[in-house]
Structure formats: C-alpha cells, structure tokens
Amino acid sequence: MTLAYSFKSAFQSLCREKWINILSMLTVASSLLIITLTAFFLYNVELVASHLPDRFSLVAYLNDNISQEEIQGIVDTLKRRDDIAALKYISKDDAIKELKQTLKDTRYILEGLNENPLSSSIEIRLKRDFVTSASAKRISEEIKKVSGIDDVYYGEKVAEAIYLLKKSLQNMSIIIFITISTGVVFVAYSTVKILFYRRKEEIEIIKLLGATKGFIRMPFLIEGGTIGFFGGILGIIGALLFYLAITYRLSMVIPMLKTLVFPLEILILLPITGIALGIVGSVIAIGRLKL
Amino acid sequence: MIAFQNVSKYYEHQGVLKNITFSVQKGEMAFLTGPSGAGKSTLLKLMYLAEWPDEGDIVIEDFHLQSLKPPEIPLLRRSIGVVFQDFKLINNLTVFDNVAMALRIKGVGEKEIKNLVSVALKKVHLRHLSDSYPRSLSGGEQQRVVIARAIVTEPLVLLADEPTGNLDPNTSIDIIKLFEEINLQGTTILIATHNRELFRNTGRRVLKLDGGNLVGEEVG
Ligand SMILES: Nc1ncnc2c1ncn2[C@@H]1O[C@H](COP(=O)(O)OP(=O)(O)OP(=O)(O)O)[C@@H](O)[C@H]1O
Ligand SMILES: [Mg+2]
Numbered sequence: 001m002t003l004a005y006s007f008k009s010a011f012q013s014l015c016r017e018k019w020i021n022i023l024s025m026l027t028v029a030s031s032l033l034i035i036t037l038t039a040f041f042l043y044n045v046e047l048v049a050s051h052l053p054d055r056f057s058l059v060a061y062l063n064d065n066i067s068q069e070e071i072q073g074i075v076d077t078l079k080r081r082d083d084i085a086a087l088k089y090i091s092k093d094d095a096i097k098e099l100k101q102t103l104k105d106t107r108y109i110l111e112g113l114n115e116n117p118l119s120s121s122i123e124i125r126l127k128r129d130f131v132t133s134a135s136a137k138r139i140s141e142e143i144k145k146v147s148g149i150d151d152v153y154y155g156e157k158v159a160e161a162i163y164l165l166k167k168s169l170q171n172m173s174i175i176i177f178i179t180i181s182t183g184v185v186f187v188a189y190s191t192v193k194i195l196f197y198r199r200k201e202e203i204e205i206i207k208l209l210g211a212t213k214g215f216i217r218m219p220f221l222i223e224g225g226t227i228g229f230f231g232g233i234l235g236i237i238g239a240l241l242f243y244l245a246i247t248y249r250l251s252m253v254i255p256m257l258k259t260l261v262f263p264l265e266i267l268i269l270l271p272i273t274g275i276a277l278g279i280v281g282s283v284i285a286i287g288r289l290k291l
Numbered sequence: 292m293i294a295f296q297n298v299s300k301y302y303e304h305q306g307v308l309k310n311i312t313f314s315v316q317k318g319e320m321a322f323l324t325g326p327s328g329a330g331k332s333t334l335l336k337l338m339y340l341a342e343w344p345d346e347g348d349i350v351i352e353d354f355h356l357q358s359l360k361p362p363e364i365p366l367l368r369r370s371i372g373v374v375f376q377d378f379k380l381i382n383n384l385t386v387f388d389n390v391a392m393a394l395r396i397k398g399v400g401e402k403e404i405k406n407l408v409s410v411a412l413k414k415v416h417l418r419h420l421s422d423s424y425p426r427s428l429s430g431g432e433q434q435r436v437v438i439a440r441a442i443v444t445e446p447l448v449l450l451a452d453e454p455t456g457n458l459d460p461n462t463s464i465d466i467i468k469l470f471e472e473i474n475l476q477g478t479t480i481l482i483a484t485h486n487r488e489l490f491r492n493t494g495r496r497v498l499k500l501d502g503g504n505l506v507g508e509e510v511g
Contacts, residue, residue: 002398016383205379208341209440210369211396212362291364 002215010222013195021227024191028231028278031180031187032270033238042173044260045166058124058140059153066120070148077146078124083139086125092118103259119150181277184231188224188281196220196285213289221282228278232271239267292317293338293448293479298347300333307333309503311347315496320470320480322490322511325500331483332376334500335450339371340364352447369397372441376452376483378433380425386412387421390440397444411443414469430457438466442473449473451482455489463489 014021060078062071071089078087090098095118096110103109124143126136140154196203203216243262251257294314300307308330315321323331336342338351340359349356354367372393380389390408399407412418415435425433434457441449451470455463467489474480482489490497490511499507 002395004401005395202381202383205381206392206396208339208368208373208375208379209393209396210365210367212365215396291361 003218006215006218007222010219010226013199013219014223014226017195017198020191020194021223024187024227025230025234027187028184028228028274029234029238031184032232032235032274033242035177035180035273036235036239036266036270037242038173038176039266040262042169043263045169047261058126058136058143060122060124060143060146061119061150061153062121063148063150064119066148071120074146074148075122078122078143081139083127083135084124085127088123088125090121090123092116092120095119095121181273184228184274184277185281185284188227188278189285191227192220192224192282192285195223207291213291216289217286220286221279224278224280224282224285225275226278228274228276228281229271230274231278232274235270235274236267239270292350292352293481294350295334296348296350298337298344298349300330300337300342301345307503308337308344311505313498313505313508315479315481317352317479318474318477320474320482320495322493322495322497323481323483323500324485324487324490324497325506326485329500330503331485331500332452335373335452335481335483338448338450339368339373365396369444370447372444372446372449372478374434374437374441374449374451374454376456378425378437380433380436382425385422385424386417386428386436389425389436390443393440393444407443408439411439414442415439416465431459431462434458435462435466438469442469445476446478449478449480451480451484453484453486454482455484455486460488467493 060074062074075087075089078084093116096116099118100110126139136154140152143149144152206216243264246257246260247262292315295311298311299309311334323334325331333342337344337349337356340356344356351367352370354363354370356367359367381392384392387408390411391404394404394407409418409421412421415438417432417435417439420428420432420436425436428436434454438451438454441451449470454470455466458466463486470480470482484490493511495511497509497511498505499509
C-alpha cells in the first residue's frame with residue numbers, strides 16, 4: 001500500500017521537475033556509455049593479448065618438407081636441454097586450422113590460397129628461471145643452430161609491450177570506472193537534493209503527522225533509482241548505436257574493425273548499475289533524517 | 292489520557308511554560324485558554340513532540356514521552372490528531388490528498404482511504420471542494436480541511452489549536468458539535484482557544500494559562 005503511494009509520489013515529483021530530471025538522465029546515460037566503451041575497449045585488448053604468445057615462450061619454425069624422423073630428432077635434442085619446461089609440436093595443418101578459427105568471420109582473407117603458406121613449428125615454453133631478456137635471447141640463438149630449424153620467433157619484446165599495455169589499460173579502466181561512477185552518484189545526489197529541498201516544507205508537515213523515516217525517504221530513493229534506470233536505458237541505446245556504427249558503417253571503411261567483439265550481454269548491467277548508483281546518491285542526499 | 296507533571300519549557304533561557312501540572316482524563320473534553328503569548332500552542336506542541344520539554348514528564352495514553360524511543364515517535368504522533376493553528380496544509384496536494392495523507396502515513400489501503408476521507412470531508416461540509424487546492428480556499432475552508440485531516444484517523448487524542456479562529460459563529464458552533472460527537476466515541480480532546488464563546492455553558496473544564504503559568508481552572 002505505502003509502497004504504491006511512494007511510487008506515485010516519486011513519479012509525480014519526477015514529472016513536476018521534468019527538465020532537471022531529463023538532464024540528469026542524459027548525464028547518467030553518457031557516463032554509463034563511457035564506462036561501457038572503456039569495458040569494450042579493454043575486452044578487445046584482452047582478447048588480442050590472449051592470442052599472443054606469453055612471456056615465457058619461443059616458437060621455433062621448422063624447415064619445409066622436413067621428415068617425421070627429423071622432427072622427432074629435433075624434439076629429442078630440445079628435450080635434453082635443462083632450460084626448457086615444455087614443448088608442443090604444431091603441424092602446418094594444425095596451424096592453418098587455428099588461424100581459420102581465429103579469423104572466423106573474416107575467413108575471406110585466406111581465400112585464394114591454394115597452398116598452405118604456414119610452417120610447422122614447435123612451441124617452446126621456458127622454465128621460469130630462464131625468462132630474463134638476456135637468457136631468452138641466448139637460448140633462442142642456440143636453438144636456431146639445431147639443424148632443421150629455420151627460424152626462432154622470440155616474442156619477448158612484443159609480449160612484454162602487450163602485457164604492459166594491458167596492465168596500464170586495466171589500471172586506467174579502473175580509474176575511469178571509479179571517477180565516472182562517482183560522477184553518476186554526484187548527479188543523482190544533486191538532483192535528489194534539489195527535489196528534497198523543494199519538498200522540505202511538506203516533509204516537515206508529514207513528520208508531524210507521524211510519518212516514519214522510511215516513508216519520507218522512499219519516494220526519493222525511487223526518484224534516484226529511476227534517474228539511474230532511465231540513464232541506463234538511454235546508455236544502452238547509445239551503446240547499440242555505437243555498435244551498429246562500427247559493425248555496419250565504419251567497418252566498410254576499416255575492415256579490421258570487423259574483428260572487434262562487442263559483448264552485448266554486458267548492456268543489461270547498465271540499468272542495474274544506474275539504479276544502484278542512483279540510490280546511493282539519493283541516500284547521501286537525504287542524509288540523516290531527524291524526526 | 293493526558294498528564295503533565297512539572298513540565299517546563301524554555302526558549303533561550305526564557306521560561307515559556309513553567310512547572311505545569313495537570314491531567315485530562317481518558318474520554319474527557321477540556322479547554323485551554325489564556326491571552327495571546329500565554330503558551331497554549333507551545334503546551335500542545337510538547338504533546339506531539341514538535342517541541343521537546345526541558346523538564347518534567349508528559350504521558351499521552353501509553354506513551355511516556357521522557358523515555359520514548361525514536362522509532363516510537365511516529366506511533367505517538369499517529370495516535371494524536373492535531374488541528375494546527377497555522378494549518379500546515381500541503382499546497383501542491385488537493386484537499387482530498389491532504390486529508391488522505393494522514394491515512395497513507397498509517398499504511399491504510401487506497402480503497403478504504405476513499406471512503407474515510409469522503410466521510411471526514413462531509414463532516415466538515417467540504418465534500419464539494421475535494422479536488423481543490425488549499426491556496427484556492429478561504430481561511431475558514433482551509434481550517435476545516437485541517438480539522439478533517441485531524442479526525443480522519445480516529446485518533447485516541449485530539450488536540451485543536453484555535454480551531455475556530457477563522458470561522459464565523461455558526462460554523463464555529465458546528466465544529467464544536469462535531470468535536471462533541473467525536474468525544475462521545477471516546478476520544479480525549481483538548482481545545483486551545485481565547486474565544487470564551489466556545490466553552491460558555493458547556494459544563495466542560497477550562498484550564499487557564501497566563502505567562503507560562505497554569506493560573507487556575509473553571510467550568511465553562
Ligand atoms: N520557536 C520559538 N522561539 C522563541 N520563542 C518562541 C518560540 N515559539 C514561541 N515562542 C514564544 O513563546 C511564547 C508562547 O507562545 P505560544 O505560541 O505558545 O503562545 P499562544 O498562547 O499559543 O499564543 P496565541 O494565542 O497568540 O496563539 C510567546 O511569547 C512566543 O513568543
Ligand atoms: Mg497559539
């Protein structure tokens with residue numbers, strides 16, 4: 001009963017001050033959109049990074065037309081070394097399969113290839129003790145001398161860079177997330193504060209009529225939550241427009257954008273985050289009530 | 292039941308109520324009179340805790356105000372109906388919603404609210420103004436809305452602060468008759484007024500307040 005009344009009262013108040021509220025909703029929406037885009041960006045960097053060799057591995061590419069026995073010989077030679085933790089042989093067929101898997105939607109890049117252009121390779125995982133720059137370099141040079149090995153790809157530098165990029169992007173995202181969330185809380189706070197002051201007199205009256213703190217607070221919590229909720233909904237619309245723009249428009253110009261992955265599921269979090277931040281703002285705005 | 296025991300109230304070290312002791316029995320209807328500034332409104336405010344007493348104890352029905360816990364304050368206020376001297380109507384709510392507010396606060400369902408509010412508005416002859424806003428009403432009409440709001444919850448105690456201050460003599464008599472009716476149903480009533488006409492020949496107790504002191508008692 002009381003809750004139904006609180007909702008009614010909250011929506012009346014939202015309609016009475018509609019411009020303030022619409023403005024707040026738009027502010028919340030753009031803030032949530034920034035958070036979403038940051039998450040999207042981070043997600044894609046992670047995805048790319050997960051396909052790259054990690055810091056502890058080398059890849060030895062084998063000569064073409066190498067025989068099965070020769071391969072076995074190489075593997076045995078490498079296994080005798082005490083600085084290698086694990087080996088994994090990848091045939092050229094496996095390699096092309098994996099590439100096709102990775103490219104999925106953009107498989108046409110490989111169209112027109114009659115012959116498999118990839119080499120067979122051995123993925124080498126170093127023991128942790130040997131992963132300093134210097135020793136990885138020395139080991140890769142030694143391995144290169146083994147007959148049957150064409151080249152050694154030594155991904156330390158790239159991997160290191162990607163790792164650092166990933167780390168700093170993560171840190172930046174956390175900072176962005178905290179700053180923007182605080183911003184959203186502040187928007188809800190100031191809006192609800194205004195609505196609260198406009199109804200100060202009414203609140204003093206209903207206190208004398210016997211209203212509980214909960215009864216007084218509820219409409220304002222609903223107002224803050226509603227601003228957050230509609231901010232979230234508008235944020236979803238914004239994110240979808242962004243998604244359509246990159247998948248249909250921009251990707252025609254820049255095909256690489258096609259490989260970006262946009263997890264639409266996370267959009268459902270926007271209204272929920274909006275409601276939560278809105279309510280937090282309202283709680284701070286109302287502060288301690290004195291009956 | 293209302294009981295004051297050595298109650299004092301100060302505003303900036305100025306005694307506004309001094310060592311007040313009296314009681315009004317359950318189901319009694321009594322008057323409180325005295326010149327302007329005597330402390331009548333202040334005395335009523337102490338009962339619904341718009342102001343807190345500085346000394347002494349007040350008992351309203353089962354509530355001992357001295358040892359009242361904060362969550363009990365709304366319960367105390369809900370069992371008291373108050374006709375405020377300055378009305379305290381909410382300007383952006385209709386007459387209906389103003390009266391209904393007292394019930395919504397108690398968690399009464401909307402269907403029941405409809406019935407109770409229209410009965411209360413009928414008692415003060417205001418049913419036709421149910422959808423009006425307080426600002427568009429005359430002083431007397433506003434005062435009757437306040438009365439309707441005070442009685443709609445059927446409170447245990449009814450406090451009326453100058454309830455006929457804006458009413459013509461005939462309407463005033465109607466309102467006193469209404470209070471008599473409510474009193475017959477068992478509600479304890481205390482009416483603060485400087486209009487001696489209201490209690491003349493009623494045979495009710497009249498408490499006399501002057502300069503913050505209870506200076507005597509008479510029968511109207
Ligand atoms: N909030 C306050 N701060 C300071 N003084 C106050 C306050 N409220 C009331 N007073 C003083 O207390 C005294 C009693 O006021 P009160 O309103 O109780 O009088 P009253 O008997 O109701 O008068 P009236 O018949 O005019 O309504 C007055 O002198 C008034 O100035
Ligand atoms: Mg007064």
